Amino acid sequence: MSESAAVRVDPSNERMLMAWDGDDGALWAKRAQRFNDGVAAYRDTFFAAAGIRPTDHVLDVGCGAGQTTRDAARFASDGSALGVDLSGEMLVLARRLAEEEGVPNVSFAQVDAQIHPFAEARFDVVISRHGSMFFGTPLAAFSNLARATRPGGRVVLLTWQPLRLNEWITTFRTIFAAGRAVPSSDLALSDPAETERLLVSAGYSDVRCTAVNKPMYFGRDVDDAAEFIVEQHGGRLSDLDEAARAAAVDALRADLAEHQTDRGVFYGSAAWLVEARRP
Template sequence: MSESTAVRVDPSNERMLTAWNGNEGALWARRAQRFDDGVAAYRDTFFSAADIRPADNVLDVGCGAGQTTRDAARLAVDGSVLGVDLSGEMLGVARRIAGEERVPNVSFVQVDAQVHAFPEAGFDVVISRHGSMFFGTPLAAFANLAKATRPGGHLVLLTWQPFGLNEWITTFRTIFAAGREVPTSNLALSDSLETEALLTSAGYTDVRCSAVSKPMYFGQDVDDAAEFIVEQHGGRLSDLDEAARTDAVEALRADLAGHQTDRGVFYGSAAWLVEARRP
């Protein structure tokens, strides 16, 4: 039996399982450190809000290669942290690094957090750094997470604001559209009022979305950043001829050069810090 068929998912999440347990997850596993470095500027804000105590039991949703899981475990030194994700390959990276770094109080499970039977009221804190925006049925997913959060426990999410407020994605979408229509769709949880209503309906209270803007890192120089971005987004050029593909990559490199600093290549980004409590 393959890993994909072994994972029980809600039918609405089958497409996400195919992506994250397939090519998408393989890319993120291969480039785990770069993806973590990209959003590193959000770390302190995120964990300050999470307010993890030494004895806490923590659930990390969409944990990927496990950096936030390990960071949480170093705070919950007398507790435990469970990281869950759909990507078997990323979880393999997470387990390997946790072993190398000797973080003993973490575990990782490949499940669909929308339907997995977590221990009822089993977690003091539920966190997700950009991993909670992909549920097929968000209300069911967050109701399941609320059930797993102990009364008085809290939820902390980092989600993207609308893409129009994120310089990095609007720039890359425009360049890789190469003169075609630029995609305008946003990820879920990008509308703060909708997010507040969603989490309230799911069983949380005191929901608050705070706007946070940080520089996002893409590479040490133009060559490094271009290689990474093309690896991630270059499939959007596959239906173009060679000349058009070359032009798009050159346009990317020119834009990256304008964002080069002495610390690397950075673009502006905008996120929501979402906080909620389980009554």
């Protein structure tokens, strides 16, 4: 059962709560391993930048099903890791997996990180793997996170670069537009200059954005990848007739075939590795 009625969120994040504690979160919980596999190529670079030490206390923002939180807890073997998210269903899975994997120093909470009263200067490291781009009021959110970061502590984020540099997003948006206007808006934190201004205004310093390009995995083969992508994006075809929907899926399968390798189906992706320090 969803806990959303008991979750206090900033009004600017109510739409995100409805999505992530609803159908979007349910899909991400169902397909948690596939989503993790998709961005697995970023893992080593991300955690190398985080530099988590054995005694650190780590906050994972937008933790989803908790893969990065559990990884962080393993690095912080004598410390702790707290994962926060708006999705009750993903957090249920996160807790179960932490128990099954025997990770005792990890915990999870369904809260809005933009307004949650974290203990001041509690965390040595704040991390977020593609989870920090959805705040309704980013300055308020990062100011709250900076307050919770100890002096000298660090924040490390992965965010997407502009859409034109992300083959996977542009391809799937075009295919599922099916001849209609293609959404062109970039995700938040895709402009490094704006990200630097935001984090400095929030209370961080020494902001650095490094471009990282990695292949993203979508499935073992065309059938496997098509099933996953249609499950995620197929709702965009719901207002089309059957022939138009079938044509879009055929176009998707043809494109997937061009990206098939002996290791699976991969598309190019481009992210920013964002690092900053709390003075």
